[in-house]
Amino acid sequence: MKRTVSKRQAVRQALLLVSLLLFPITLYYFSPALILQGGSEGIVTGSAISFALMFLASLLVGRLWCGWACPGGALGEVCTAVNPRAVRGRRLDWIKWAIWLPWISLLAFLVIRAGGYQRVDPLYMTAGGVSVVDAQGYIVYYGVVGLFFILSVAVGRRAGCHTFCWMAPFMILGRKLRNVFAWPSLRLQSDPQRCSDCMTCTQNCAMSLDVNAMVKAGAMEHSECILCGKCVDGCPSKAIQYVFRAGK
Ligand code: SF4
Ligand code: SF4
Known part of the structure; x- marks a missing residue:
């Protein structure tokens, strides 16, 4: 039987699956x-460290985390088996900013009120590093999983990534900063001459982007692109590539 999933996509899906299976352990990170709770006590928590690392990584690899390792994104992709519909309408992408901006402002307020950060505790509120160990942990876990699940099933492909993900803005901002300075980083590059307009990339895009239009315009930079590589690996004309180079 013909193999329909490239090796790279098989590896990506395996990584996402592992991340999803580890989510009860990693949830609090x-x-x-x-x-917020840690910030109000002047403590740098595991999630503060994770978000800072996501921002720093995005300066070089954009939203690679979202496409290859995020447990929420993994759940979103699993749900495409139930609802593979594309999420059209870019207005949805702004919902996460309406959530993120008040949230990050509240964090800044709490940290300032606490007199700044005074201590680092990566395992904050975990039991020896494990997140879900009691009934309260399970309530939080199923609340988060349920939100990603319901949105993906009701709205479509990776709907949680578009609408409420509180991690995505860190990486979008990191990538915008990278673009301002145009330093070398991982990105997509297209060759419009090769494109045969088969539309496979647009149909398969994990983030429901109009990849065909991006290819034709020779403009592959998009704040919602998670560098999953489905368009790279699915293009029959090899019109899209990963590159590590400087650029906007
Ligand atoms: S999959 Fe390749 S050939 Fe088909 S529309 Fe996209 S870039 Fe063009
Ligand atoms: S444009 Fe390509 S790499 Fe970016 S999210 Fe869509 S399929 Fe993935």
Whole structure:
């Protein structure tokens, strides 16, 4: 039988699956609530460290985390088996900023009120590094998983990434900064001459982008692109490539 998933995409899906399976352990390292609680006590929590690392990584590799390792994104992709519909309408992408800006402002307020950060505790509120160990942990876990699940099933492909993900803005900002300075980084590059307008890339894009139009315009930079590489690996004409180079 013909193999329909490239090796790279098989590796990516395996990594996402592992991340999803580890989510009960890692949940609190991505918590938007514990960073506030820790900030109010002057403590740099595990999630504060994770978000800072995501921002720093995005300066070189954009939103690679979202495409290859995020447990929320993994759940979103699993849900495409139920609802593979594309999420059209870029207005949805702004919802996460309406959530993120008040949230990050509240964090800044709490940290300032606490007199600044005084201590680092990567394992804050975990039990020896494990997040979900009791009933309260399970309530939080199923709340987060349920939100990603319901949105993906009701709205479409990776809907949580578009609408409420509190981690994505860190990486979008990092990538915008990278673009301002145009230093070398991982990105997509297209060759419009090769494109045969088969539309496979647009149909398969994990973030429902009009990849064909991006290819034709020779403009592959998009704040919602997660560098999953589905368009790279699915293009029959090899019109899209990963490159590591300087540029906007
Ligand atoms: S998959 Fe390749 S050939 Fe098809 S529309 Fe996209 S870039 Fe063009
Ligand atoms: S444009 Fe390509 S790499 Fe970016 S999200 Fe869509 S399929 Fe993935």
